[in-house]
Amino acid sequence: MQQINIINAKDHVDEKVKIGVWLTNKRSSGKIAFLQLRDGTAFFQGVVLKNNVSEEVFETAKELRQETSMWITGVIHEDSRSKFGYEIAVETIEVVGESEDYPITPKEHGIDFLLDHRHLWLRSSRPHATMVIRNEVIRATYEFFNKEGFTKIDAPILTGSAPEGTTDLFHTEYFDRDAYLSQSGQLYEEAGAMAFDKVFSFGPTFRAEKSKTRRHLIEFWMIEPEMAFMHQEQSLEVQEQYIAFLVQNVIDHCKDALDTLGRDVETLKRYTQLPYPRISYDEAVEMLKENDFDVDWGVDFGSPAETFLADHFSQPVFVLNYPKSIKPFYMKPHPTRKDVVICADLLAPEGYGEIIGGSERATDYNYLYDQIIKAGLDPKEYGWYLDLRKYGSVPHSGFGLGLERALTWITGEDHVRETIPFPRLLNRIYP
Ligand code: 4AD
Structure with a gap:
């Protein structure tokens, strides 16, 4: 399986790939988890479907904290609804580095706070x-x-x-x-x-x-x-x-x-x-x-x-x-x-x-x-x-x-x- 960067996802549509990523944000329901991911080259979404992965992978996805680093594998798909245009159907997740409570959250922060961080x-x-x-x-x-x-x-x-x-x-x-x-x-x-x-x-x-x-x-x-x-x-x-x-x-x-x-x-x-x-x-x-x-x-x-x-x-x-x-x-x-x-x-x-x-x-x-x-x-x-x-x-x-x-x-x-x-x-x- 080829290791790729997100920026090159367009060259790997329908292929199974491996990417090293960090989690920037996450939404999950009973059957699906949407992972917002970045690898330094670009940002895109990983989709984890409960029915398509092992119970352990789905549970890991649901528990992930912002900025946890991990290896993921999955298949790249075109996704015309997203800004980036591609997403990955996640199959496996291997956590590399856990993350403590990350200070920068999706909410608004003051400029001094952001400069300190x-x-x-x-x-x-x-x-x-x-x-x-x-x-x-x-x-x-x-x-x-x-x-x-x-x-x-x-x-x-x-x-x-x-x-x-x-x-x-x-x-x-x-x-x-x-x-x-x-x-x-x-x-x-x-x-x-x-x-x-x-x-x-x-x-x-x-x-x-x-x-x-x-x-x-x-x-x-x-x-x-x-x-x-x-x-x-x-x-x-x-x-x-x-x-x-x-x-x-x-x-x-x-x-x-x-x-x-x-x-x-x-x-x-x-x-x-x-x-x-x-x-x-x-x-x-x-x-x-x-x-x-x-x-x-x-x-x-x-x-x-x-x-x-x-x-x-x-x-x-x-x-x-x-x-x-x-x-x-x-x-x-x-x-x-x-x-x-x-x-x-x-x-x-x-x-x-x-x-x-x-x-x-x-x-x-x-x-x-x-x-x-x-x-x-x-x-x-x-x-x-x-x-x-x-x-x-x-x-x-x-x-x-x-x-x-x-x-x-x-x-x-x-x-x-x-x-x-x-x-x-x-x-x-x-x-
Ligand atoms: O106009 P300055 O002072 O020109 C020189 O230093 C000449 N020796 C350049 C030369 O002819 N080789 O500075 C040039 C440019 C300014 O137009 C501005 O864009 C930038 O440097 N600059 C600053 N940028 C950020 N912070 C500052 N404190 C700056 N001071 C100048």
């Missing part, structure tokens, strides 16, 4: 569906950048540099000196681009931000491509093609997961249509003012303003060329305006806000040296970075996609914490 909650259908989509987005990311000729260059996690400013650094000791957990791999990717032309990194990044919003994690994963001999306009094209590719792959490969989450596929399809609109920061400020937002030129947009801008276009929208004063030191200055830099944020619609931040990078040694000093950073720590401008400096551009921000938008979840297996939040490092 995240190690168990991951087994439930909603977080499971979200992680399936996370996995697909990561897979499609590697596919996209490989097909576009990028080389993956891993950036260090322990570092002496602070590309995104010193206010939210995680400090640590590195033997007899100070170090930080990486806020961004970008500076290292710039070195990579000078050696490999087009590179990307994918790794955890850390921001000790005291923000308690639905968009902020303390530890999040970032995808950071960097491209040599490339100006910002070409980088925007790579960005929108990448996002459309991710959305299309999720639509193509994660139908059941989207269905579990109640995410409308027609809405997602709209996001595969390119190009995405582009507006300048100046235009965005004007639009916001005309719509009664209290914004002045020179400030960063809050989340209601970002929501308004992207919803206005019903598409992700690039906002270009922000004020220099609110952006990091490494961005290329605008050729004709002193007050703005060549950069763009990509804002996702439906209230999800910024999912990408990117820019063309400053190429001039002296300019960059000055910016490092003005940012209050120690130029000695950036000697290696400045070297990139000494030995054949070229125009180059790159960007960072916050994986969890993008996933929150793609899945339609309402908090970024749902999209990472074990979220690190302002007051949470357990489990």
